[in-house]
Amino acid sequence: MLFEHRGNVSVGCRPVIHCRNLGSALHFCCSVSGWARARWRRRRRARDAKRSRSRSPEDHARSPIAPRTKTARIMLNMKLKERLALAVSAFLVLFTLMLVVDLQMDYGISGHRVPLHGRVSNADTEDKGRSAYIEFRKRFLQKSNGSNGSREYEQSAPSETSGGGVEAEPRTPAPPTDRYEDLQRILFIQIQGKAEDHTVIIPPHRDLNVLRPDNPNIGEMEDLELSLNASNLERFQLKIAQHELYEEEEPLVEHLLKDMATSPILHVEQKEGGTQLKLIIDYPNGVQALFKPMRFARDVQTLPNHFYFSDYERHYAEIAAFHLDRILGFRRAMPVVGRVLNMTTEIYDVTEGDILKTFFVSPANNFCFHGKCSYYCDTGHAICGNPDMLEGSFAAFLPSSDIAERKVWRHPWRRSYHKRRKAQWELQSDYCDTIRTTPPYDSGRRLLDLMDMSIFDFLSGNMDRHHYETFKMFGNETFTLHLDQGRAFGKAFHDELSILAPLLQCCLVRHTTLSTLLKFHNGVSLSKVLRDSLKKDPVDPVLWEPHLAALDRRIVIILDAIRKCIDKIDTPLQNEVNDFV
Ligand SMILES: Nc1ncnc2c1ncn2[C@@H]1O[C@H](COP(=O)(O)OP(=O)(O)OP(=O)(O)O)[C@@H](O)[C@H]1O
Numbered sequence: 001m002l003f004e005h006r007g008n009v010s011v012g013c014r015p016v017i018h019c020r021n022l023g024s025a026l027h028f029c030c031s032v033s034g035w036a037r038a039r040w041r042r043r044r045r046a047r048d049a050k051r052s053r054s055r056s057p058e059d060h061a062r063s064p065i066a067p068r069t070k071t072a073r074i075m076l077n078m079k080l081k082e083r084l085a086l087a088v089s090a091f092l093v094l095f096t097l098m099l100v101v102d103l104q105m106d107y108g109i110s111g112h113r114v115p116l117h118g119r120v121s122n123a124d125t126e127d128k129g130r131s132a133y134i135e136f137r138k139r140f141l142q143k144s145n146g147s148n149g150s151r152e153y154e155q156s157a158p159s160e161t162s163g164g165g166v167e168a169e170p171r172t173p174a175p176p177t178d179r180y181e182d183l184q185r186i187l188f189i190q191i192q193g194k195a196e197d198h199t200v201i202i203p204p205h206r207d208l209n210v211l212r213p214d215n216p217n218i219g220e221m222e223d224l225e226l227s228l229n230a231s232n233l234e235r236f237q238l239k240i241a242q243h244e245l246y247e248e249e250e251p252l253v254e255h256l257l258k259d260m261a262t263s264p265i266l267h268v269e270q271k272e273g274g275t276q277l278k279l280i281i282d283y284p285n286g287v288q289a290l291f292k293p294m295r296f297a298r299d300v301q302t303l304p305n306h307f308y309f310s311d312y313e314r315h316y317a318e319i320a321a322f323h324l325d326r327i328l329g330f331r332r333a334m335p336v337v338g339r340v341l342n343m344t345t346e347i348y349d350v351t352e353g354d355i356l357k358t359f360f361v362s363p364a365n366n367f368c369f370h371g372k373c374s375y376y377c378d379t380g381h382a383i384c385g386n387p388d389m390l391e392g393s394f395a396a397f398l399p400s401s402d403i404a405e406r407k408v409w410r411h412p413w414r415r416s417y418h419k420r421r422k423a424q425w426e427l428q429s430d431y432c433d434t435i436r437t438t439p440p441y442d443s444g445r446r447l448l449d450l451m452d453m454s455i456f457d458f459l460s461g462n463m464d465r466h467h468y469e470t471f472k473m474f475g476n477e478t479f480t481l482h483l484d485q486g487r488a489f490g491k492a493f494h495d496e497l498s499i500l501a502p503l504l505q506c507c508l509v510r511h512t513t514l515s516t517l518l519k520f521h522n523g524v525s526l527s528k529v530l531r532d533s534l535k536k537d538p539v540d541p542v543l544w545e546p547h548l549a550a551l552d553r554r555i556v557i558i559l560d561a562i563r564k565c566i567d568k569i570d571t572p573l574q575n576e577v578n579d580f581v
């Protein structure tokens with residue numbers, strides 16, 4: 001409005017608005033206007049008076065000049081302060097307008113600048129957000145250091161299903177920076193027999209699994225003789241000994257695996273007990289196997305909202321866990337092999353009873369069935385062939401209870417199996433002190449076996465260890481069976497530290513187990529040895545690569561934990577707090 005005046009003052013001010021130095025321009029404009037205003041006002045008043053005398057009131061109303069004159073009069077009547085305020089606000093409005101136009105150039109009009117700006121600024125925020133998150137997480141984990149019993153080591157592919165491909169390529173692990181020479185030294189001294197007893201690492205001369213004063217097998221214990229046409233499974237079963245299921249390099253294991261993978265299937269029936277569907281497979285000559293069907297591809301991971309107790313069983317986990325148990329030198333898991341079945345001829349045609357009623361053809365024309373069990377035995381969770389070929393795991397059958405009865409033990413570090421309740425070991429920091437003084441954990445090999453089981457389960461990510469079993473005839477001084485690994489290998493990018501709770505709370509490990517872990521850490525990696533071992537299986541590749549990679553990562557975590565335990569006894573005062581679990 002100010003710049004619409006035609007008088008000297010406004011004309012005099014107009015160029016000023018284009019000046020870059022607004023402050024001095026305004027000052028100039030206003031000092032000029034002060035002098036000119038009085039003169040102009042006098043002249044104007046005289047002219048207006050003349051005009052109003054010569055015009056009628058109607059003329060006055062009709063005249064287009066009238067409002068402008070009025071405005072000008074208002075302007076002239078304004079005080080200097082008011083005019084200055086007006087000038088500043090007008091400038092501000094203009095300035096804002098210019099800004100808006102400039103912004104539009106950035107985000108709307110200019111086709112080049114939009115994506116560039118967008119990308120750069122987004123990446124910046126994301127990067128900052130992510131690194132801040134990682135930093136926070138790192139600090140949080142350092143601070144809590146597993147006080148809640150669970151620590152995550154998430155890697156770059158946290159998707160639930162990752163379709164094989166590029167991600168599944170084996171990564172070359174970086175050479176180990178820490179060879180754990182301190183731990184190696186302790187083992188070396190123990191081997192030389194010079195060592196005193198160690199509270200964390202139990203030397204071979206104190207370990208019944210190494211000493212084995214007696215190691216009878218089932219055949220000897222039961223006085224059973226093998227018939228000439230005895231199957232490989234019978235031979236295997238009678239050779240099960242007090243301290244291990246089978247000897248190192250036992251040739252029967254390979255024979256047994258071959259039998260289960262190739263022998264004709266005579267009969268199938270659903271196994272009672274357990275929560276998920278399992279079939280008992282009958283082969284010629286009385287050989288039996290426990291079949292777990294394939295439900296998902298190898299790279300389908302545990303659903304994030306599933307508890308360990310509602311996780312699906314994975315057939316490949318049973319196969320991989322058997323190999324892992326053997327490689328680690330435990331030999332406490334029954335041999336398991338993979339095989340692809342024809343559902344029509346090798347299941348449907350050779351079974352009877354209620355299970356038959358659960359077979360159907362899916363909309364995708366695949367042959368399916370769901371059986372009857374308490375978890376996932378319904379149409380929505382059916383087991384489907386492709387179109388009628390079905391893969392599964394076949395575990396060699398344990399000797400019947402007529403020959404070798406088993407004792408079922410409640411695992412002291414059992415989880416609560418309730419979505420809100422916590423188990424005793426999660427609440428009591430000195431929980432192991434209680435267990436150590438309770439039979440059968442107060443002497444012999446049992447507690448050490450649970451430490452091995454904890455390591456075995458941590459490596460494979462198996463949280464489902466509610467019970468364990470032993471052969472009754474061998475009493476308490478016998479190995480613990482590694483049965484039911486169906487829920488292992490479910491989360492490749494997460495290391496569940498709470499599985500290690502027994503080891504972390506008791507600070508106890510076998511010399512032989514530690515030695516095996518160090519051998520893999522410093523030599524040929526566990527992932528490589530397991531990958532090579534699994535190559536012999538008919539359904540190889542058995543494990544998704546990230547699961548194999550996880551093993552090498554988890555070994556380091558176990559070694560760190562053992563070192564921490566030793567530090568604790570060396571400097572007890574500094575480590576009073578049980579800061580792992
Ligand atoms: N190889 C085997 N031979 C004979 N019996 C077996 C074998 N493996 C497991 N069993 C028996 O079958 C039972 C159920 O097996 P498993 O635990 O694998 O099934 P599950 O459905 O996973 O059970 P749960 O849901 O209780 O974990 C076991 O408790 C065990 O006694």
Ligand SMILES: [Mn+2]
Nearest residue numbers: 464484486487
């Ligand atoms: Mn199970």
